[in-house]
Amino acid sequence: MKIGVVTSGGDAPGMNAAIRAVVRYAISSGVDVVGVERGYNGLTTNQIRPLSLRSVGGIIHLGGTVLKSVRCPELRTPEGLEKAGTTLRKNELDGLIVIGGDGSFRGGLALQTAIGIPVIGIPATIDNDVAGTDETIGFDTAVNTALQAIDKIRDTAQSHDRVFVVEVMGRERGFLAVAVGLTAGAGIILIPEIEFTLDSVCRKLTLYDEWGKTTTIIVAAEGIGDTYRVVEHIRTRTRFEVRHTILGHVQRGGSPTARSRLIASLFGTRAIELFLDGAQSKMVGLKGNTIISEDLEYVCRVRKRIDRKMYKLAGELAV
Ligand code: F6P
Numbered sequence: 001m002k003i004g005v006v007t008s009g010g011d012a013p014g015m016n017a018a019i020r021a022v023v024r025y026a027i028s029s030g031v032d033v034v035g036v037e038r039g040y041n042g043l044t045t046n047q048i049r050p051l052s053l054r055s056v057g058g059i060i061h062l063g064g065t066v067l068k069s070v071r072c073p074e075l076r077t078p079e080g081l082e083k084a085g086t087t088l089r090k091n092e093l094d095g096l097i098v099i100g101g102d103g104s105f106r107g108g109l110a111l112q113t114a115i116g117i118p119v120i121g122i123p124a125t126i127d128n129d130v131a132g133t134d135e136t137i138g139f140d141t142a143v144n145t146a147l148q149a150i151d152k153i154r155d156t157a158q159s160h161d162r163v164f165v166v167e168v169m170g171r172e173r174g175f176l177a178v179a180v181g182l183t184a185g186a187g188i189i190l191i192p193e194i195e196f197t198l199d200s201v202c203r204k205l206t207l208y209d210e211w212g213k214t215t216t217i218i219v220a221a222e223g224i225g226d227t228y229r230v231v232e233h234i235r236t237r238t239r240f241e242v243r244h245t246i247l248g249h250v251q252r253g254g255s256p257t258a259r260s261r262l263i264a265s266l267f268g269t270r271a272i273e274l275f276l277d278g279a280q281s282k283m284v285g286l287k288g289n290t291i292i293s294e295d296l297e298y299v300c301r302v303r304k305r306i307d308r309k310m311y312k313l314a315g316e317l318a319v
Contacts, residue, residue, distance in 0.1 A: 003095040003275060004048065004088070006036035007065040008072070008104035011252060012124040012138025014260035016059040016066055018099050021268025022122075023056045029276060034091060039100075040072035040107055043084035048091050060261060063141075063253045069100075075107045078114075085115040093117065095275045097268075101125035101136070105283060106300050112281055120271045121283035121296055124264070126252055128175040131302040132294035133285030137267065140259040142169070142251045143179045149247055150184040150217060161214040163205060163234060163242040167227040168219060169251050174306055176251070177221035182314040187216035189314055190230065192223035193306045198233040205240055211319065266291050 005022050007015050023033045033051045036042035059066055074080035088096070088111075095118045098108040108119040123130040126142035146168050157164050166186075170176040174191025181189035187208055190196055201218070208216055220227040231244040256264070263286060270284045270291045281296040 001030070001094045002032040002034065002092055003097060004034050004036045004091070004093045005051070005067070005097040005099065006039060006042065007067045007069045007124070008039040008098060008100035008107065009069060010101070010125060011063075011065045011069050012126050012136070013063040013141035013252075013254055013256035014137035014264040015099055015124050016062045016064070017256060017261040017264035018122050018124060018137055018268045019051075019065070019067060020056040020060055021265045022097050022272060023051045024053055025269045025272045027053055029272060031272070031276070034093070035067045038068045039070040039104075040075040040084065041070050043087045044072065044074050044080050045083075046087045046090065048087065061255050063255055071103070072107070075110065081110060081114040084111055088115055088117055095120065097122060097271050097275070099124045099137070101127065102130050102300055105296050109281060109296050109300060118275065118278075118280040119296065120274050120279060121299065122267045122271050123283060123285060126176060127170050127173055128179075129171065129173040129304055130299060131304040132283055132299040134288070135263060135286050137260055137264045138256070139176070139179075140263075141254060141257045142176060143183065144257055145251050145254055146176070146180040146247055147184050149245075149250065150180065150186075150219070153245060154184075154215065154217060157215045157217065160241065163216045163218065163240045165218045165220055165227055165231050165234070165242065165244050167222055167244075167246040169247070170221045170223055172223040173304075174221040174223060175304075177219050178306065178311050178314065181219035182310060182317070184217060184219060185318070186219040186314065187213065187318045188218040189311065190218065190220040190224050191306065191311070192221060194308075194311060198230060199237070201230060202234060202237045205234065205238060209240070
C-alpha cells in the first residue's frame, strides 16, 4: 500500500512533527509514503517525492512545513480535480493524509467524492477554528509566541502608563485572541464573535483608570476588521496615550512547543491507524485528553463555538 501526505493552507508550527509521525508510523506498518509538495498544487502538477524514515529526520523541531504549502483554488474546479486524480492514479496512491485546516479538508472531501480516494485529515492551523477538535496543531505555539511578544509590550506599556492595542491573527475567528488575551492578562479582548462598540471600549478604559490601573493591554482579533480604528477612537475620545502593534506572521513561525509536537505526533499516528482500519473521510482530533476521530463532513459543515466562559473569565480577571 502507498499513501500521500500533503500540507495545505496556512502553515502551522508542528506540521513537520505530524509529517514525521505519519511517515514513520506508516513505514513501520508496511505502508509506503510519498510527499505531495506545495499543497494541492503538487497534486494538480504531479510534484511528488518519496519519503523515507531518514528523510523526515531532524525536522521535529522546525516550524513551517518541509513539504511547503500553498492555497490552491484550482482544486475547486472540475479540471483541477481531474488533474489531481491523474496524479493520484499515476503514483498509485491508496490514500491521502491532509494536514491543514477546514478549507483544506473541503478540498480533501471533494477529492474523495470525485476520485474515490480515502482521505484522512489532521487538523493544523494556528487559528484553532476547526470543529471536531479542541485543539489544532500549531495553536499552542502561536499562543506562546504572541504571549512572549505581549509580555515585552507590557514592560514598555507599564513604564509609560500606556494603552496598547495588540492585533493577533485568527482570520475571522477569535480563538487565538481569547487564549492569548486570557493568558497575557489583557484588560480587554475584542473578537468578531462578541459584539462591542468603540465607545464601550473607552468607557472600560476610563473605569480601569478609576480603579487605579495605569496600563491596559487590548488584544484585538484581526477578524474585527481594521484594528487601527480602535486606536484612533481611544486617541480622539480619551486622554489615554495609546499605541498599536500588529503581531502578524511572527505568530505563524518558530519552533513548535512541546504541546504542538505532542499533538502532532499523536494525530499523525492515529491518522495512519485509521487508514489501516479502512476509514474514509475522517479527521483525527482531540477531545479532552483523548485522541478521537470525526467525520470530515461534520468538520466542514459545523462552525466551532467560542468558549464564552473563558472569554468572560478573562474579563473578570482583568479587574
Ligand atoms: O489561517 C492562518 C492564518 O495565519 C490566519 O490567521 C490569517 O488570517 C491568514 O492565515 C493569513 O494568510 P496569509 O499567510 O495567506 O496571508
